Amino acid sequence: MGISLGALAVRFGLELQGDPDAEVATVASLREAGPGSVSFLANPRYRRYLAETRAGAVVLDRAAAAECPVPALIAANPYAAYARIAAELYPVPPVAPGVHPSAVVDPAARVSGDACIGPQAIVEAGAEIGPRALVGPASVVMAGARIGADTRLVARVTVYPGVVIGMRGVLHAGAVIGADGFGFAPDRDGFVKVPQVGSVRIGDDVEIGANTTVDRGAIEDTVIEDGVKLDNLVQVGHNVRIGAHTVVAGCAGISGSTTIGRRCMIGGAAGTVGHIEIADDVVVSGLTMVTRSLKEPGMYSSGWPAVPADEWRRIVAHVRRLERLDQRVARLEGRRKGGQSEGEG
């Protein structure tokens, strides 16, 4: 059930270097590919494998095409072109409409006739499940929540009451959308819980990773705009807003009431404090802590690269003595001790 290279070239607007009638049916890496597989070259670190590849075709850019020993599909953006070809070769099967007999669907829920409610799933009263949507095995859609057309809750997803999710989304196993925000008012004898009466609104084409959590708003809604991609184990606090087409890598945490712009990239295990604003097109590298609003696009960092532990111990010791070092330099400069060197430079 292959597709000819010619057909792929036409469908995706690629330039073909090679036999248009040759067919590919699968994808594979440059090193593993055989004649029936299409491969791709996007990350330069894998270019060394190009010369030896036995792939049926390689998706790559014009610069690399000259070195390609097999048919080439030349693309301005090889990774995106590869993604589209792979989606063609591995289409997501349509959901099988119907409600599994083991599912529990409240009579007051509205489930589209061609949606799929999987085994052990639960759909509460007032919930709406759109056309071709999937409420996968053991997922829970609580009262009044709405799941848009073609959105898939893969398995064991929890959607709290009143949450609204757009179209064509993918929510992976264990994701929890709409749990209470972390709102507690300190008082004399501990904390008073602050009712979290806002909800979560998620746009179209959003993908949410396994065991990721997005909290409902305290008063207004938490908002995830169209095209946002959240990796696994990401935490999104209450009243956060994440702008369209922003991606957040695994284990990152966005604290409450922070706004992130469009097309941002938040690195793995990065974190932000709450109540700040991050502009469009900001890149935050991994393990970085954002403590103030970032008003300009660009890349921001604060993560320390690992070094051998004994070198690190010396570095930490030197850093902790920096104040003294500053004073020693000030003394050499003929100044008295203290913070007086701050005006320098």
Next chain:
Amino acid sequence: MGISLGALAVRFGLELQGDPDAEVATVASLREAGPGSVSFLANPRYRRYLAETRAGAVVLDRAAAAECPVPALIAANPYAAYARIAAELYPVPPVAPGVHPSAVVDPAARVSGDACIGPQAIVEAGAEIGPRALVGPASVVMAGARIGADTRLVARVTVYPGVVIGMRGVLHAGAVIGADGFGFAPDRDGFVKVPQVGSVRIGDDVEIGANTTVDRGAIEDTVIEDGVKLDNLVQVGHNVRIGAHTVVAGCAGISGSTTIGRRCMIGGAAGTVGHIEIADDVVVSGLTMVTRSLKEPGMYSSGWPAVPADEWRRIVAHVRRLERLDQRVARLEGRRKGGQSEGEG
């Protein structure tokens, strides 16, 4: 179904500035509120919105009341007063007693007659579910575990065998209480699993966030005292003890056998090593790594604030050259190379 400002003032001991017969029925932010809503002002960064608010009433402190253009409910602690008013306006509905027909409750479990066991839930032999408690949809309460009165496992919560949870708790979706601690003894050919024979004891009024994990003890129990609040995606290792009214923000990790005092605040993505003790009233800021016992109350930090990436690269390079800088200064001071400057200052 509103409540009069006068009634709110009396019930919560607030001073009312305005018409006692005016009613509010909902909550809203200062900017969004209309005449039927109560709002609040606690964070000074939102004070700029006060002059323009159209709220039916604002909960605030005496200093801000003079500037309030609408009725004011004056409180010593406006956030806590707001929390109580919001809970009045948005009461948590009582659970509907009974066992859903799709739930699996072992005949040897003891379930209070006015507890609610939701759809697809599982209650194993010997488990006890207290009065008005909720075992929400698809939750699992394993053998011999005990859930106290009025505690709610919202959905998809897992409580391992023998775990004891107190009264009035809230456990959000995906929380896992009592999985095995991470105990493996290194041996010649890998690791030997150390049986985790302790349990978890959780006090009253504890809230546990979505997908948070609290491991059972290796020998003795892991203990979460009364009033503790854990945010989402928090990891609590085996034999940890967290003191009463301590709050732990999202993505934080507490390593095994560490004791945290009362009324501490652990910031987001902060971490501790194991086997240390943190005193009462310690604040640990976000992304901070606690590597030794903290015996004094106060705030501790080690997280680096993000800066533009090229500035950060220079900072990292300079820090890695600190030893040389120290030597250069020592040479200027007329000393020989080496670590001899350490006695300085």
Next chain:
Amino acid sequence: MGISLGALAVRFGLELQGDPDAEVATVASLREAGPGSVSFLANPRYRRYLAETRAGAVVLDRAAAAECPVPALIAANPYAAYARIAAELYPVPPVAPGVHPSAVVDPAARVSGDACIGPQAIVEAGAEIGPRALVGPASVVMAGARIGADTRLVARVTVYPGVVIGMRGVLHAGAVIGADGFGFAPDRDGFVKVPQVGSVRIGDDVEIGANTTVDRGAIEDTVIEDGVKLDNLVQVGHNVRIGAHTVVAGCAGISGSTTIGRRCMIGGAAGTVGHIEIADDVVVSGLTMVTRSLKEPGMYSSGWPAVPADEWRRIVAHVRRLERLDQRVARLEGRRKGGQSEGEG
């Protein structure tokens, strides 16, 4: 139902100092143990409790045995010996074979006759469940996945289609194995999802913690080799390979296409970038960020130990002024401003 100290000594090759006919039936800490309990001493910080213990026996090394006031079981590796004794005293009960009536098992699944499929569990078509394996309550094993003999999905575990898990594994509640890797190709109008057509292969004797996520490969498989132990809330990206007997502590994140060697120890909340290689026998300490391949065994670090917040503020300020300090020193050395001091030392 105790075991005599003599029997324990013989079975585990320990030297007994004390009465071989005395029996122990439980484990306890040095401080809590009574005459019927066996305790152990491995971490030197607990040695101070040895003199006062009332344990029935203590597992310890020869050096400590002289100070032991009660019977001693002398081991070269006391912690591993204790682990084996505890497993003897607290054996994991065999699973009860059979399929719970509330489970949903596809007729085209192959379930061993002595496997246990728990309540509300789901086993899809083509899945294989090996002998004595447990698919615990509310777990989901999707189409074509394979669970090896004696492996236990404790509860609410999700195994995606085609994933292969070896023998004698333990997967704790909320673990998600085989969700899509985080692959999105940036394009003009957002991102194109890259189909994740690889799978996950997990070896024998692997333990995976609660709410931990292991993503399926983009093209080839993500691989977890034999004996690996992953703690709770760990994220393993697509196409990662983790070598045999490596342990990863809680909240750590391994980015896509990174290879970790054998017998490594990755600390809590540590993270790696993608596409790097970590050699065998590497130790990465907690909250450390690995940004490049580590080719030599040894310990690597970059986490900052917490200090009082005002000290930390001064440290941060000094580090941000390091470039100026460097220039001041260069000026004292009689050089002109700039990066010219880099050749120094």
